[in-house]
Amino acid sequence: MEAYTPTDQTRIHRRPERGHYDRALVHSIIDEALVCHVGFVADGKPRVIPTTIVRIDEAVYLHGSPQNRLLTTLAEGAPACIEITHVDAIVAGRSGFGCSVDYRSVVIYGKGEVVAGDEKARVLDAVIESFLPGHRVRPYKPSEIGATLILRFPLDEVSAKVRDIGVKEVDGDYDLDLWAGVIPLSIVPGKVRDCPRLKPGVTTPDYAREYGGPARSVTRPASAETKLTDCH
Template sequence: MPTERTRVRRRPERGHYDRATIDAILDEALLCHVGVVVDGEPFVIPTTIVREGDWVYLHGSPKNRLLTTIAAGAAACITVTLVDSIVAGRSGFGMSMDYRSVVIFAHGEVIDDPAEKNRLVYRFVEAIIPGHQVRPAKPQELNATLFLRFPIEEASAKIRDVGVVDPEEDQALDLWAGVVPLKLVAGEPRPCPALKPGTATPDYAKGWKRP
């Protein structure tokens, strides 16, 4: 159910509060933006995000001021946006985008257990590039990484998928209008210059794509 913070007020018909819709958007996203107030000033940073069950996970350096502020108890606002198309109307005011977005309000929980932090390393790898093989994480690497999890309890999605919405009088103009679909497409993988000779590019890298 929506809360006072998550209820979509502008274009309320575009609001969605069911977990299936929210989860699908979160699972497709590679990046989120995290907002928090630090020493009275608002800060927003982009970072990778992973959903697992009823939680979303973030990680970064223990020296990251925004993440350490959240770890100390500050409330966070996490947003994800997927742009699906450019909407070209017949006027400047008719220009828009079709998109899917999610907003989550939550407090973060610090994950201290080394085994769980190690598991999350592989979870992030699998979420970003499924099938990728990595060496085991070193203890000093785990110690130098802050993992936070946030409950998906106070969240909402907002979706625009209506294309061009020009007033009737503009529809008679001799001007093109329509949508330009957008999607995230992977290019040809570029092997690391220091790759061990004879190491072939795996199929999961050649065929990478988002859900």
């Protein structure tokens, strides 16, 4: 199936035309993320914790120390809500209500499954490949693998929301003598700094010098034909 099935939990109420369940769109938003935020309840209190995320096929993975409260709570079966947002542009309107942001976001609900065996190294490799494609590292030590708790969340209950319409005003405001427009935003890498203890002869690889960010293969839903620069 090309789309996730909306559930009572993932059906978008406000601005439903901005809601999407298309798999390719959801995947592209997740793959571009350097960080996600995970909501869960621990000791009766709500918490939202930022952490890295990687997607492999139809699951996302969180990893960290076996002492990490987020992971230990989720490993015990607590439900999680994982969220990713990319702010694509500042939208300057002619009224306060017309000011907004263009964005792409994903919300994932699910319970974590503990990853074991050879799959652990495969997930850790995927984490590195997701934020620094092409980077080579030495093989993991068994102690490092043992000291890492990894949880898999199958992508079942998922929604995406996209605002990419730029300026949208109420009729009449377009005639005001005020500037309106869109300021696109993106992550811009700075100049690479080599590790001061780099072994002589080791050079800076192109994938670091020409870093373009995580996977940026943005797939727009068929219904979202407007562009960031469009002014409505």
